[in-house]
Amino acid sequence: MRDLFFLVWESGRLAWNAMTANLLRTVLSLLGIAVGIFSIISVYAVVDSLERSIRQSVQGLGADVVYVQKWPWGGGGGEYPWWKYFQRPEVGYADYQRLSEFGVRGADAMVLINGTSATVSRGNSSVEQTEVRGITYDYAQLNQLKFQAGRYFTDRELRSGLPYCLVGADVAEGLAAAGPLIGSSVRILGTEFQVIGVLAQEGSSLVGESHDARVVVPAKWIVGHVGDELNGSAIQVRAQPGVNVAQLKEQLRSVLRKIRRQAPSSDDSFALNESSTLSSGLDQMFGVIGLAGTVIGGFSILVGGFGIANIMFVSVRERTGQIGVQKALGATRGFILAQFLLESVLLSLVGGLIGLALAGILIAVGAAVSDFELAVSLENVLTGIGLSAFIGLVAGYAPAEMAARLDPVEAIRFNQ
Numbered sequence: 260m261r262d263l264f265f266l267v268w269e270s271g272r273l274a275w276n277a278m279t280a281n282l283l284r285t286v287l288s289l290l291g292i293a294v295g296i297f298s299i300i301s302v303y304a305v306v307d308s309l310e311r312s313i314r315q316s317v318q319g320l321g322a323d324v325v326y327v328q329k330w331p332w333g334g335g336g337g338e339y340p341w342w343k344y345f346q347r348p349e350v351g352y353a354d355y356q357r358l359s360e361f362g363v364r365g366a367d368a369m370v371l372i373n374g375t376s377a378t379v380s381r382g383n384s385s386v387e388q389t390e391v392r393g394i395t396y397d398y399a400q401l402n403q404l405k406f407q408a409g410r411y412f413t414d415r416e417l418r419s420g421l422p423y424c425l426v427g428a429d430v431a432e433g434l435a436a437a438g439p440l441i442g443s444s445v446r447i448l449g450t451e452f453q454v455i456g457v458l459a460q461e462g463s464s465l466v467g468e469s470h471d472a473r474v475v476v477p478a479k480w481i482v483g484h485v486g487d488e489l490n491g492s493a494i495q496v497r498a499q500p501g502v503n504v505a506q507l508k509e510q511l512r513s514v515l516r517k518i519r520r521q522a523p524s525s526d527d528s529f530a531l532n533e534s535s536t537l538s539s540g541l542d543q544m545f546g547v548i549g550l551a552g553t554v555i556g557g558f559s560i561l562v563g564g565f566g567i568a569n570i571m572f573v574s575v576r577e578r579t580g581q582i583g584v585q586k587a588l589g590a591t592r593g594f595i596l597a598q599f600l601l602e603s604v605l606l607s608l609v610g611g612l613i614g615l616a617l618a619g620i621l622i623a624v625g626a627a628v629s630d631f632e633l634a635v636s637l638e639n640v641l642t643g644i645g646l647s648a649f650i651g652l653v654a655g656y657a658p659a660e661m662a663a664r665l666d667p668v669e670a671i672r673f674n675q
Contacts, residue, residue, distance in 0.1 A: 289610030291563025296614025299556025331530035351488035393481035409456030420479030571658035583670025603655020611647025
């Protein structure tokens, strides 16, 4: 163990001296690795941050929730067969009522979601293109609503379709000039709505489930003033504890086919969607993106590896006489091999660390100037260090082997 430690220490010391003796050449050599590691780690960090954000948004849809809709999510990996679905009826309030009357075994909560887009105004302030979402009572159970102020709807308010509303944080900010919102009125589609609650800031969501830019109203009001079976309407159904989503979907399918009086041989006139559909699609998508990032960054690292190999061959040639002296004084083949391999690995690691630092700076700047959460994970850092060491080892092996095989007499005479 002591001999091994001495071998590594001496080899590392000689390698470091050789690197610092030719500082300009060393810097030029490690730039290739630095650019390669910078490229691949930046891609990994962005992709990982994007994937994490999307998956968190998808998880917010609920792993135990089934969405009854007109259109199925995803396309099975091929062309999306839209022509099979466009003539289906939209899901509407009538479907929700019949489902509630029939009852769905295994369902814990059920809510209709419909809506439209409109301008929300108050005094001289207005917020255009606001999503006006209509809901039924169980919405609060399936969606974790947090309030800045005010309260949620009562069951009677929602069943009666009374003109009461909840206002998202961004909409509230746009209407706040006229004073406190709670208890005041806002105008939506020609109707005065009383604001009973202001929702807390949630932040952006890549799946579109943030309430910040929404106004929430009774679904019954939407049906009476805008219409039923609106585009994008859905019925959320959550499974009871102990009931898996597959069982719930079978129960829903059976009841919905009865409600819509579908013949046994006919296809479903509705889609039963779940978050796992999106998750499986995300696995494929991010697998392809990650592979593309690896290939792009891999070419950069490969170029850097060739640069290190070239410099190491030059270094062996310049130090041939020194190698001969070392061998004449008893240096073993393993010592010479370790010396040049360590030099190559150190050169690559320094370049890799510079690349990691540059990637960290880029990600930090990106996170500071945007609302998107970006970060270089520990896994990314370890990947960058591991790749650097591996490239240094591979690029330096041939020059190190050539140095280790030199004949001491010929090596001493080389520079004479």
